Amino acid sequence: MTDERRTPPDPSGRVSTTTRAAAARRARLDPDELAELEEEREFLARSLRDLDEELAAGDLSPEDHATLRDDYVVRTAAVLRAIEDQRSLRRRATSGRGPGRWLVGAAVLLFAVGAGLLVARLAGTRTSVGGLTGDIRASTRQELAGCLELASAAMRGGSGAPASTASAPLLEAVKCYSEVLTRSPGNAEALTYRGWLLVRTGTPQLQQQAAADLDAAVAADPTYPDARAFRAIVFYRLGQYAAARNDLAVLDTLDTPPIIDSLLSQFGVREGIAAASATTAPAAAGTASSTTRS
């Protein structure tokens, strides 16, 4: 097709003969032309059959049949030649594809493999509330609700499981709270539960971070019962009874959910502190992180 060149029109608006020739050539390559020729071929073949049937039925004299048949045969032959011309013209025009198609194929393959690898790498576990794809920008509260669901499931599954198995879902929930904290760094609930989950992993290297989170949570919202309760448990387990008692004292002034009381009972915090108070001198109250660091 490179021989087709559109030439500027002459002032009268007429187009050059070169362009006309190119247009005529294109018209001969038009598949609709070929389809029309094939249609005509079918029509002529059918007409020939009809002629023979009419002759057999006696509706047509042999002379008329011969005349008409000759005419149809000539027309059919012309159409067949035109079809063959068109096909060979098309074959010539469309032959000679270069190696470019292999390059294109390789590029497509490369892109598909790249996209496949990326989607496999970026795909994550689907939660019970998550969709197949995409995500809406949840509010902090919605995110916290999702994290709490993960945390509850992790802590339920953690009981009795080996430490290495149990810590994986806990760390998943920790990651969820960390994401909340990237957007809302001072969120008391996220700090509290991230700290508590880190405590529950039992991993010594994470305890300092856990204590820092609980301190930050209490600092962010001193009236948040969960933070006070979790920190009291941490103090109690570290033997810092006075500090634990301080948090419990504040906790008693708050509207504490029953589940927090159950948790404190489960760890025997109040009973333990009471027993320890009877035998040990009170220690100075401090923060969980400074105690952990010491």
Place this chain on the structure above:
Amino acid sequence: MNAAVGTGGVVLAFVAALSGMATVAYGLVRRRPRQSRLMVPYAALLLGGAVVAFAAMERAFIQRDYTIRFVAENGSHRTPLLFEVTAVWSGLVGSLLLWGLVLAGYLVMVLWRFKDRLRDPLLGWAVVVLFGVSAFFYGLMMGPANPFARFAPPLGFEGDGPNPLLQNHPLMAFHPPMLYLGYVGFTVPFAFAIGALITGRVGEGWLVATRRWTLFAWGFLTVGIVLGAWWSYEVLGWAGYWAWDPVENASFLPWLTGTAYLHSVMIQERRGMLRVWNIALLCATFALTILGTFLTRSGVIQSVHAFSEGSIGPILLGFFAFVVLLSVGLIGWRGDRLRSPGRIDSPFSREGAFLLNNVLFAAFAFVVLLGTVFPLVVEVLRDRRVSVGPQYFNRMTTPIGFVLLFLMAIAPVLPWRKASAELLSQRLLWPAWAAVAATATAALLGARGFEPLLAFALGGFAGGAALRQVVLATRRQGLRGLVGRANGGMVVHLGVVLIAVGLAASSSYLRDSEFTLAKGESATLAGHTVTYLGVSVVERPEKQSYVAAVQIDDVGVYEPSINLFRGAGQSVGEPSVRTSWKDDVYLTLEQPLPGEDGVAVIRVIVQPMVSWLWVGGALMALGTLLAAFPGRRRRPVDPVSAPIVEQQDPDGSRVPVEVS
């Protein structure tokens, strides 16, 4: 009564579609044109049945006729009339009724439009396909997705009403019908493509005949997608408009391939090239609408859009596979004839740019398709539940989007066949200055970051190129310069530029924070001060609403609320948005509800230039309309390669007169 009439309508439509398909196909195979003419009465019967069935369902909803299971599950005495009317398409079987009605309407319009060509075999086969698709959908309604299945309501039954999210905003009245008009509209060019393949008339005739049908289907789909984004923004309370949700992706996929087709078809019309590609794109577009139907209606995904009832998933998947196999088979059969003799002379030509544009749109569609079906494939093969987050989609599609924006600037100024460096520099001068101006303005206004600044620059570049074309066309032809494919297309481009800039700005400079505020207390975010004034409780038959009054700056009082829907027992937040051309202040009232102490948790999100998205969508719709009307065009009887009379451009270059 409603059930009996509706069932009668469905049966009539199914029988008419099946008989129409069989009769017309038989007439075509046996070459009996008289039988082909029966397509008109069969189409009339199909439309009659579809109208009766749809009207019966609407009547049942308005009358709260709970003897129909679908009405019992989605209707309620408490639901306002508007949402009772729209409830028809808020569930699986009702949406199929709408699908059937729209398709029957399209079929009748096709016959009316081509009434002089009823004996044309190409039209005949296209009608067979349209009847066949209708028969498939009404067959579904005759079997596993019966809209008029009966129900025996217990005494005092009131119904829960539609999903609360689907009765919270009037956009529900427009968004789904627009999507359906787009989705179903693509059946028409697909049917003609199949007709062309069967008859072997794969030249440009059928393309020209279906150009407007494709354009309108694309336009409706565009409007449907934009309205869906708007609905999401106004209703879901997350201040977002696009989440790469699988249902959004399902509507976006045919849009991408349809957009590619609208560009590449011009190469075929002009140069007789890309025949296989164009037919494949059309078939893919239709197949993707069926895949989208499968995704939204089979229950394979969890989304507010997904209707998880019914067992039609495997049937839809089978139909999708049939469409793909039929298309591939026919294209393979006609492969020799579809091969084009032409070559692209130079990559620096309009056809070169369109080709690259098509490659990018195809890559875009592949990325979205892969991300959407990947979790399904993994679950089937490895029994693992995975999710593909927005990170994958954003990382893959952002660079493609940038290159597309760049091409939007280049392609309109490129001539066909080849361009000289001199011509390009001359024509790109304006757009380049527009890019510089856009970037400098954004930087002066405080915009930072590589990606948003690049988006503004490319937006300016593409917008400048589109504006240049529009200005030159109107200088040449007056207001007629706005009409026609090329000029209307430029208006569409302007809409796309606004959307691209709006997307970049709103996602890059979003500020989001939650404030716990006592009555009379204020908070400040991104230069906007919000003051909580109090809360009131509003009782309505269908819901109880906690409405907070929040003053934004000195502009006015806005009222985000939480609605407790009585039927579903579900609470749904309703945001309130202060919109301006510069930024939106988006307020939501968060749980817990304001107590006696009057303290409320209010989420405030400030996003710049969100309104540009909606204006861009409107411009795209307007541009589509303008493009549908003929500009100055080549005589329809001329062959594709017939010369176009060129005329002098005001900037001194020669441009071909627009060809639609």
